[in-house]
Amino acid sequence: xxxxxxxxxxxxxxxxxxxxxxxxxxGKKMQDLGVIANGAVAIHHGKILETGTSETLLQKYQxxxxxxxxxxxxxxxxxxxxxxxxFAGTREYELGMKISGATYLDILKAGGGIHxxxxxxxxxxxxxxxxxxxxxxxxxxxHGTTTVEIKSGYGLDYETExxxxxxxxxxxxxxxxxxxxxxxxxxxxxxxxxxxxxMKLIIEKALPDFKDLxxxxxxxxxxxxxxxSETEAILRKAxxxxxxxxIHAGQFNDLxxxxxxxxxxxxxxxxxxxxxxxxxxxxxxxxxxxxxxxxVPFFLMNGKYPDARQMINNENIVALSTDFNPGSCPxxxxxxxxxxxxxxxxxxxxxxxxxxxxxxxxxxDRLDVCGSLEPGKDADIxxxxxxxxAHIPYYFGxxxxxxxxxxxxxxEK
Ligand code: NIG
Ligand code: FE
Numbered sequence: 389x390x391x392x393x394x395x396x397x398x399x400x401x402x403x404x405x406x407x408x409x410x411x412x413x414x415g416k417k418m419q420d421l422g423v424i425a426n427g428a429v430a431i432h433h434g435k436i437l438e439t440g441t442s443e444t445l446l447q448k449y450q451x452x453x454x455x456x457x458x459x460x461x462x463x464x465x466x467x468x469x470x471x472x473x474x475f476a477g478t479r480e481y482e483l484g485m486k487i488s489g490a491t492y493l494d495i496l497k498a499g500g501g502i503h504x505x506x507x508x509x510x511x512x513x514x515x516x517x518x519x520x521x522x523x524x525x526x527x528x529x530x531h532g533t534t535t536v537e538i539k540s541g542y543g544l545d546y547e548t549e550x551x552x553x554x555x556x557x558x559x560x561x562x563x564x565x566x567x568x569x570x571x572x573x574x575x576x577x578x579x580x581x582x583x584x585x586x587m588k589l590i591i592e593k594a595l596p597d598f599k600d601l602x603x604x605x606x607x608x609x610x611x612x613x614x615x616x617s618e619t620e621a622i623l624r625k626a627x628x629x630x631x632x633x634x635i636h637a638g639q640f641n642d643l644x645x646x647x648x649x650x651x652x653x654x655x656x657x658x659x660x661x662x663x664x665x666x667x668x669x670x671x672x673x674x675x676x677x678x679x680x681x682x683x684v685p686f687f688l689m690n691g692k693y694p695d696a697r698q699m700i701n702n703e704n705i706v707a708l709s710t711d712f713n714p715g716s717c718p719x720x721x722x723x724x725x726x727x728x729x730x731x732x733x734x735x736x737x738x739x740x741x742x743x744x745x746x747x748x749x750x751x752x753d754r755l756d757v758c759g760s761l762e763p764g765k766d767a768d769i770x771x772x773x774x775x776x777x778a779h780i781p782y783y784f785g786x787x788x789x790x791x792x793x794x795x796x797x798x799x800e801k
Contacts, residue, residue: 395431395767395796396451397462398442401775403427404463405439406742406760412677412750415703418739421777422760427462431767434796439761455798457771460790461779463741464761465534465768466722467748470634470658470679472572472713473528474521474552474559475542477508479714492688492716493612493640502542502576505714509542509552517555524712524720525565529799531721532789534768535566535759537709537752539606541575544586546594549573553601564794566768568752570604570634571595574622576613587618591625604655604752605631609645616643623652632753638662639684650676656707656751660694661685668702677751678704680743681711682728683719696733707747708740727784737778767796 405422406413413420428445430437438445485495495501509517521538528536538556543549553571560567573590577583595605605626609619613636623633635649639659646657647667657663657671658679671678680694699706708725711717719725722744729740749759757766771791774780780788792799 390448390450393430393432393437393449393451395453395455396428396445396449397431397455397457397769397793398428398446399459400427400442400457400462401459402461402777403429403439403761404461404741404777405762406464406746407762408746408755408760410755412705412747412755413742414705415700418700418706418742419736421738421741429462429761429767429769431796434767436761436763436765436767438763455791455793459775461772461774461777463770463772464745464759465770465792465794466532466744467535467752467754467759468528468533468710468712468722469537469656469707469748469751470681470709470711471536471538472541472711473524473536473538474517474540474555475505475509475714476512476517476520477505477714479504482715486689491690496576496612499579501715503579505542506544506578510545510548514551514555517552518558521555521559522563525559525563527720529565529792529794530789530801531723531787532770532772532792533565533722534792534794535568535749535754537568537570539570539572541572544573544575544578546589549594550598550601553598557601564797564799566754566758568604568754569602570606571598571602571631572606572608574607574614576608587621590622595625595629595631599629599631603632604634606634606636608636609643610636610639611641616645616648619645620648623649627652634658646671650674655753658709659684661692665698665702668699668704672702672704675705677707677747679707679709679751680729680733681709681717681725682732683717683725684711686728686732687717687719693732696729696735700735700739705747705750706739706743707751708743709748721787723780723788724784727781730781737781740781741777767793769793
């Protein structure tokens with residue numbers, strides 16, 4: 389007698405299981421997508437029961453519902469492990485400034501950049517921010533992203549940071565995407581407080597008060613934002629309170645934040661356009677993931693991409709992300725990021741897919757529930773209108789996703 393199950397996805401060209409047995413994939417292991425030709429996935433109670441060939445699983449199970457992949461590519465939903473999705477307003481006008489030669493840090497120092505988004509976000513109500521972010525998450529889901537990390541950071545005062553974290557919490561409960569929450573009050577210094585006042589607010593009030601609202605604490609360590617000793621003070625306090633740690637490190641200058649955060653136990657150091665081999669070795673030793681976001685140098689037009697090849701050759705844990713935000717990468721699509729990773733950072737399509745699923749799930753400590761198609765994990769599955777993994781970067785610029793399944797539920801477009 390065939391076993392009754394909820395859903396069987398069958399008839400793929402290839403099923404990419406990304407089988408990783410609970411560990412991130414590094415070095416040459418990033419070439420192996422765990423391919424099952426004409427593969428199928430058995431789903432029950434929203435979780436993956438088994439993967440195998442379509443022939444075997446069609447015989448073994450009696451599904452209540454079948455999803456015919458029609459000879460297309462089937463893989464885990466993308467994990468976008470670094471975004472700033474909750475904000476109001478847009479910054480398309482910065483393009484003219486960039487074309488005229490202004491850098492990101494020039495615009496920030498002149499009171500634009502993050503500050504202009506802070507002004508708009510402070511004025512918006514919790515409901516407005518919720519609707520704006522929810523629409524953005526819908527668009528990410530339509531592009532195959534089923535898990536999204538979201539940072540605060542466009543409030544830069546106690547009330548607005550709290551408002552943003554409450555929005556993230558609401559989305560976590562009510563949006564179909566899996567959401568992971570990060571407090572990034574240390575995004576830059578607000579215009580209406582001294583450095584000392586804002587440091588005091590973060591360390592003595594915000595961090596203790598927000599502990600139960602969020603999971604991670606992140607700091608943007610950069611000229612024009614937080615220096616190394618301020619970063620250390622914030623991360624140490626956050627760690628003491630039980631936050632998990634992340635860091636924005638080496639986006640424009642190597643201030644040593646990647647190794648500092650790694651030695652404090654950070655799960656990831658993100659950006660890394662500027663990072664030394666010595667720091668990469670420290671990250672490797674501590675199991676700190678390198679989250680690379682090639683949409684950022686593309687959008688900022690500075691031509692400086694992280695050295696992904698060096699990191700992969702060094703067996704660092706390499707993940708990819710959009711960095712979705714209004715100022716340095718308003719791109720929803722992990723498919724586009726995979727293309728940029730291949731064409732600008734010389735990652736292979738296989739490496740870029742591993743970095744957008746398994747390793748990205750590791751970078752937010754969710755490898756137990758998502759990032760690969762293995763028994764026991766949530767059934768977060770996408771079907772793409774192509775047949776080969778390398779078609780994802782090949783057909784760059786289009787949304788190739790035809791179906792999205794999140795925790796065993798098909799998402800209506
Ligand atoms: O990750 N680097 C700092 N923060 C964002 C950009 C934020 C903004 O410009 O609004 C980033 O690139
Ligand atoms: Fe960021």
